Amino acid sequence: MSITKKEIINDYVVVLGSGISINNLTLETKKIIDKCPVKIGINKYAAFYEKAEIAPTHVYFLDDFSTNAILILKYIINFLKNKPLKDIVFIVSKNYQGCFKKTKIKYYLFKIKGIINLSIYKIIIFILRKVVKVYSVDKFNKLRDLVKVILKPKDIIRFNIVDKTFDFEYISVQNWISKGNKWSTSLAEPLYHFRGSLTTVLNYISIKFPNKKILFVGVDLNSPEYFFQEELNKLNIDSKDWTTKYIETEKKHFSIINYKNTKIDDEFPFMIKSLKETGNMIYSISENTYLVEKGFIEVIQ
Incomplete structure (x- = not known):
């Protein structure tokens, strides 16, 4: 053909x-x-x-x-x-869905919270990697997942990722x-x-x-x-x-x-x-x- x-x-x-x-x-x-x-x-x-x-x-x-x-x-x-x-x-x-900037105040407040939470997350993971993982990889993985649930780093990074420049289908x-x-x-x-x-x-x-x-x-x-x-x-x-x-x-x-x-x-x-x-x-x-x-x-x- x-x-x-x-x-x-x-x-x-x-x-x-x-x-x-x-x-x-x-x-x-x-x-x-x-x-x-x-x-x-x-x-x-x-x-x-x-x-x-x-x-x-x-x-x-x-x-x-x-x-x-x-x-x-x-x-x-x-x-x-x-x-x-x-x-x-x-x-x-x-x-x-809902990741657009709503208002400048809301956006910057969320951004500040995100920066703080991500910083805390990285510090905790660094400590866990250095201390806990030495003794138990399985325990490290469980504690890391628990920290993720509490701090929700994915939600923080996801926020405002959707841009008005393009069309989005969810x-x-x-x-x-x-x-x-x-x-x-x-x-x-x-x-x-x-x-x-x-x-x-x-x-x-x-x-x-x-x-x-x-x-x-x-x-x-x-x-x-x-x-x-x-x-x-x-x-x-x-x-x-x-x-x-x-x-x-x-x-x-x-x-x-x-x-x-x-x-x-x-x-x-x-x-x-x-x-x-x-x-x-x-x-x-x-x-x-x-x-x-x-x-x-x-x-x-």
Whole structure:
């Protein structure tokens, strides 16, 4: 199947992953893809879109489970504010609702409280790391979690992260490791989610863009590397989380690693079936990707 500029502009919603296959695309192909009116960058993609030479129109960043993830989202928002991109839509967790500045007094009072609480948190964690962890890593982890509950550092960092420069859509998702989750028909419902962000993006597309073909760009899964790995390493933000050890061991994306007897393969046929009901077919721009190799989707050149 051949791909033309006209088809991309009229027929496709592009899903922009962070796989290294993006680096192998020709400049001509990138220019064609960049003309698409809907391009959803998943997670960290938007922070490095210039290297890919394909600008996102949407940024999907649901991860809200760690301070590092919140800081990365904050970095992306601040980064894009200084770029000539217009009308970007952020798809984020409902936890960010209400994070606008209400009044200057309220904002600065909260900011002062945040600075104090974060300082206390860092001091306590430093002491725990030096003293308690020496004797018991398990006890350190429990005490650290208790301190987080009391001081809520994530809430403090999250406050005011949402910026009026962009539009925001707030979503919630279903349990990430439960098989048989519901394919939702409204953003007001918790969206389908299973073993990774990609699955929720597909449910989102089925709701917002029915009867559009879906084009995967950089959705490799068969490699743990990002197309922006070198640039990511230079950021002063720790992007690692609890899945990192599995990814480094298996050398592939966490969603296709067998974890608790589950991986994305288990439910991908269900996703394809659900997408067909809304007129959405999936294709990949690259041949050397996991979902193409497994026969789940077709490649276009």
